[in-house]
Amino acid sequence: MIVFILRRLLWLVPTLWVIVTLSFFLMRFAPGGPFDGERKLDPKIEENLKHKFGLDLPLHRQYLRYLGGLLRGDLGPSMVHRGRTVSEILGEALPVSLLVGFCSIAFAVAAGTAAGLIAAWRQNSAVDYALMSVAALGVSVPSMVLAPLLIGVFALKLGLFPVASWGTPLHLVLPVVALGSIFAARIARLTRAGVLEVLQQDFVRTARAKGLSEFMILLRHALPLGSIPVLSYLAPATASILTGSVVIETIFYLPGIGRYFVSAATERDYTLALGTVIVYSTLLVVLNLFSEIAQALIDPRVKPR
Numbered sequence: 001m002i003v004f005i006l007r008r009l010l011w012l013v014p015t016l017w018v019i020v021t022l023s024f025f026l027m028r029f030a031p032g033g034p035f036d037g038e039r040k041l042d043p044k045i046e047e048n049l050k051h052k053f054g055l056d057l058p059l060h061r062q063y064l065r066y067l068g069g070l071l072r073g074d075l076g077p078s079m080v081h082r083g084r085t086v087s088e089i090l091g092e093a094l095p096v097s098l099l100v101g102f103c104s105i106a107f108a109v110a111a112g113t114a115a116g117l118i119a120a121w122r123q124n125s126a127v128d129y130a131l132m133s134v135a136a137l138g139v140s141v142p143s144m145v146l147a148p149l150l151i152g153v154f155a156l157k158l159g160l161f162p163v164a165s166w167g168t169p170l171h172l173v174l175p176v177v178a179l180g181s182i183f184a185a186r187i188a189r190l191t192r193a194g195v196l197e198v199l200q201q202d203f204v205r206t207a208r209a210k211g212l213s214e215f216m217i218l219l220r221h222a223l224p225l226g227s228i229p230v231l232s233y234l235a236p237a238t239a240s241i242l243t244g245s246v247v248i249e250t251i252f253y254l255p256g257i258g259r260y261f262v263s264a265a266t267e268r269d270y271t272l273a274l275g276t277v278i279v280y281s282t283l284l285v286v287l288n289l290f291s292e293i294a295q296a297l298i299d300p301r302v303k304p305r
Helices: 002-029 044-052 057-071 086-121 126-140 142-157 170-199 203-209 214-226 230-252 257-266 270-298
Strands: none
Touching: 002 057, 002 270, 057 086, 086 126, 086 170, 086 214, 086 230, 086 257, 126 170, 126 203, 142 170, 142 230, 170 214, 170 230, 203 214, 214 230, 230 257, 230 270, 257 270
16 A cells, blocks of 8 residues: 555656646747737837746746746746745635535535435335436536525525635535535446445445344445445546636635636646646645545455555
8 A cells, every 4th residue: 555655646746747737838839828818018028028928938938937937936926917936825725625626525425425325225115216316417517506505595585605705615506516516426326326326235245144233234334335336436526626626616715725716727827827726736646545544445446546
C-alpha cells in the first residue's frame, strides 16, 4: 500500500505538468487577449502592459518563465484584477468552493446511501418503488434546472432560505441540495444494487442461520461490501461536483473559485485561468487516490494498481 501511494504521488508531478503545458498553449493560441476590450488601448500603453506581464517575450520563454514561477510556488499576478496576485484571489475563493463541494458530497453520500439501503431492505415493496422512482427523477434533472426551481419554491415563495450571496449556514442549503441531488440519486441506485448482490452471498445466509438480525446483517455485512461501487463512483462524482460548482456558484452568486474560472477564461486572464486549472487538477488527482485507497481498505480483494 505504501509503495502504491508513493508511486501515485510521483505520478502527480508529470500529470500536472502535462495539464499545465496543454492549458498554457491552448490559452495562448485562443483568439483574443487580456487587454482586448470594447475600448482600444493606446498602442504605447498596451505595449507597456505586455512588457510588464512578459507577453512580449517569445512563447517558449513565457512558458519557461511560468514554469519557473510554479517551482517557486508563485502563480503570478492577475492580468485583469490589477494589483492582485492569483494566489490571493484563489486563497479567498477556494475555501468557499471546497465547503460547497464537500458539503454536496457529504449530502449525496448520506442521502443516497440511506435511500439505497432502505430500498434494498424493503425490496419490491412500495417504499422501494417510491425511493427508486425519486432516484430516477433525480438522475434526470440536472443541477442547472433544479437550482432555479429550489430558488423559486424555497427562497422566493416560502422564504425559508436566502436567494444568493454568502455569510450564514443557510446560504449553503440550496446550493448543496442543487449540486448534490443528482449524485445522491445515483449513489442510491448503486447502493441498492450492491447491497442486494451481497445479500445473495452464502455468508449472509450463514449469518441468518446463526440468528443475526436483518438489521445487523445489513449494517455489518451488506453495507460495507455493497458500498464498494459507491467508492468507485466517488472519484468521477467529485470531478463532476467540482466542475458543476461553476454553474451553481454563478446561479447563487457565490464568491467561489468557479466564478473566477469562468471570468478568467472569457477575459483571457492567462495566469488566473492556469491557477484555477492547477488547483482543480490537484484536487481531482488527490481525491482519486483517496478513493482507491478506501476501496482497498474496505475490500482486501481490491488490489491497488
